[in-house]
Amino acid sequence: MDIRIGIKHSARELSFDTADTAEQLEAKVSSSIESGAKLISLTDSKGNVFLVPTEGISYLEIGAEEARRVGFIS
Numbered sequence: 001m002d003i004r005i006g007i008k009h010s011a012r013e014l015s016f017d018t019a020d021t022a023e024q025l026e027a028k029v030s031s032s033i034e035s036g037a038k039l040i041s042l043t044d045s046k047g048n049v050f051l052v053p054t055e056g057i058s059y060l061e062i063g064a065e066e067a068r069r070v071g072f073i074s
Helices: 022-035
Strands: 002-007 013-017 039-043 049-053 057-062
Touching (some): 022 057
Antiparallel strands (some): 002 013, 002 057, 039 049
16 A cells, blocks of 8 residues: 655655555554654555654545556556
């Protein structure tokens, strides 16, 4: 699943792939923001950990869960 996070005062966005479902990600981010946590810890499919400040998040885009196609399409 492809994730893109917009960060305030930054021209670039953070994007990565993760094995988590859309529901898991949405629950994790919303619970972190509601609880007043300073950081959200997100892990990508390669095991890299991203610490994102909750106050700096401007948007979170969660891509569709779709298997990637392999081969040629005619």
